[in-house]
Amino acid sequence: MEHRRSEWREGLRHGIPIACGYFFVSFTFGIYGVSLGFRWWECVLVSMTNLTSAGQVSGVGIIAEGGTLIELAVSQIVINLRYSLMGISLSQNTDEDFTGGKRAILAFGLTDEIYGVAANRTTPVSTRYYLGLMTLPYFGWAAGTLFGALFGSFVSETVTSIMTLAIYGMFIAIVVPKAKTDRKVLAVALLAAAISVLCYSAPVLSKIPKGFSVIVCAVIAAAAGAWLFPVTGGGDADE
């Protein structure tokens, strides 16, 4: 019991920086939604049911332009396909209690950041840890949207943009220590960075939607890593 509760608490604690970052990212989403003509509660509903940044931005854009439902569905699949990859990856590191029904419910909280933190866990991820982890970010995401939609026009853009760095800081806190101890991870990360810069700057490639280009970069870099430096043992690399 004590162990279970500490798992939940630890998840909550790890969710704090995610929630802070989400608040400011979804704050900008709230501003954007209202600027497209959505009402504040519509923006909040989108955030509470989708919980994804790039997908929501593109989705409300398509709705505002009067796009078709097919267009909407395809855009969400393409931009959010990275979650499928993350789901497969995370499925390899969950504990025995993390079964089908619980997965079906908790999959809702599978975001880039929650995945990143959960995937970095050295012990198998428990449902309690995961639930704790997704709780604060969920409310941070909804609250940020609400505040952005209602009060966005009163807050300096500089302040909100700087606070979004909390999320990137978290990514750095996950990748750097791992790359420091595992040279193969360092090589894969550098390759991913190089391809990502290429996608960002090359004229044709920069037209690929951002959420999708992440998959392209990650699949190429991770496949190259798997081909060049296959890991041995029970799933973790030989450290």
Added chain:
Amino acid sequence: MNRFVLCLLVMAGVTYLVRAVPFVAFRRKVRNRFFRSFLYYVPYAVLTAMTVPAALFATESPVIAGCGLLTAGILAYRGRGLVIVSLSACAAAFAAWGITSLIG
């Protein structure tokens, strides 16, 4: 039905399925060595691809973002935790913003 509600259902439904189907379907440990290695590298490849170079353009100037990211990198290298690293990135960026706006 109201168009907004219909769009919301499609958006949320598709996004949910993209997340849930593979997560629920992949129950067993992957045995294939290539695929297992691939999955081992995926988190770091994904997070790096999301950070580089997008983080540099997240604020109004790459200098401000750069100061925050560099701070995060140094602290992470020294083994500081998630909360410290990410909040320090923001603090350093605020400091950089203050200094650059004082200079000119």
